[in-house]
Amino acid sequence: ERRIISGIACSDNEAKISIIGIRDEPGAVAAIFKPLAEAGISVDMIVQDVSKDGGLADVTFTVDKDLLDRTLKLIKGSREKTGFKDLISDRNVIKLTVVGLGMAGQAGVAQTMFTALGEKGINIQAISATDIKISVLVQEKHQKEALKSLHAAYGLDKR
Amino acid sequence: ERRIISGIACSDNEAKISIIGIRDEPGAVAAIFKPLAEAGISVDMIVQDVSKDGGLADVTFTVDKDLLDRTLKLIKGSREKTGFKDLISDRNVIKLTVVGLGMAGQAGVAQTMFTALGEKGINIQAISATDIKISVLVQEKHQKEALKSLHAAYGLDKR
Ligand SMILES: C[C@@H](O)[C@H](N)C(=O)O
Ligand SMILES: C[C@@H](O)[C@H](N)C(=O)O
Numbered sequence A, B: 001e002r003r004i005i006s007g008i009a010c011s012d013n014e015a016k017i018s019i020i021g022i023r024d025e026p027g028a029v030a031a032i033f034k035p036l037a038e039a040g041i042s043v044d045m046i047v048q049d050v051s052k053d054g055g056l057a058d059v060t061f062t063v064d065k066d067l068l069d070r071t072l073k074l075i076k077g078s079r080e081k082t083g084f085k086d087l088i089s090d091r092n093v094i095k096l097t098v099v100g101l102g103m104a105g106q107a108g109v110a111q112t113m114f115t116a117l118g119e120k121g122i123n124i125q126a127i128s129a130t131d132i133k134i135s136v137l138v139q140e141k142h143q144k145e146a147l148k149s150l151h152a153a154y155g156l157d158k159r
Helices: A028-038 A065-077 A107-118 A140-153 B028-038 B065-077 B107-118 B140-153
Strands: A005-009 A014-023 A047-049 A057-066 A084-090 A092-100 A126-130 A133-139 B005-011 B014-023 B046-050 B057-062 B086-091 B093-102 B127-128 B131-138
Touching: A005 A014, A005 A140, A014 A028, A014 A065, A014 A092, A028 A057, A028 A065, A028 B107, A047 A126, A047 B046, A057 A065, A065 A084, A065 B046, A092 A107, A092 A140, A092 B127, A107 A133, A107 A140, A107 B028, A126 B127, A133 A140, B014 B028, B014 B065, B028 B057, B028 B065, B046 B127, B065 B086, B093 B107, B093 B140, B107 B131, B107 B140, B131 B140
Parallel strands: none
Antiparallel strands: A005 A092, A014 A057, A014 A084, A047 A057, A047 B127, A092 A133, A126 A133, A126 B046, B005 B093, B014 B057, B014 B086, B046 B057, B093 B131, B127 B131
16 A cells, blocks of 8 residues: 655644634734744744634634743733734644645545544544645644554554 | 745635534544545645634635536535535635745744735735645735735845
């Protein structure tokens, strides 16, 4: 069975932050991330879906766990400017990433990942994929089982 | 001024699909993408944010424009199984991607992209970023101006 992915990675040093209800208008996310960029805080995963209700959108992203408190402080500090509705954070997440090989047959790469997690009852909290790279956030407690399931699903557990 | 990105790409052959209100429980997205994977339809960008209200989540993704109708048909066809609330699609989008170099100073890469678009009044519809790669969806009509602004923002317009 030929390989369709080049690797599976797991990052457990990330914390998730969700900013709820930012204005869906030009410049809104730029204003959100400005204080973070100025503080030199690197953001890893970023997920923002289209807005539906009343022109408000949400954005979820991850930063290193040890930068969480500082990041939350900066976001709250700029609330007057950015005007969001709610702020949620969670330290107990891991980011699982699968990288495809970009060959024919890639249609199944994301599907295989989602199925491998779904079948083990592991809930996917967020998905960020572009091209051949797919990242998902799940609860930290699932780490061992998630990696085992992913390796098996992609045929990487054969020795 | 040193380069902080390795490239800017624009894909104008993509159509956006948003599936609104899928159950936020294990296996839900797997069920959504199953018929697409079985039909050999490759999905490029995928964005799914955390759910807030009543355990329902949305997922937005892109496929080649010429596969849009077929994809919508397949999604509607499996609605009994997957049970979503709404289905929205849009052909008039382009995907802009910036790839960072993964060096120190990466904190500003996403910020620079968002600011470059925001300042030109270009609205960001969706964001999918992981590690050094950031992709956003904007309206097709903004293509020329968006690329011009991004090249200038990253100092790639100097000759
Ligand atoms: C929601 C946010 O992405 C907004 N549309 C912006 O362009 O900044
Ligand atoms: C919403 C969707 O991602 C769901 N949580 C799943 O795991 O499939």
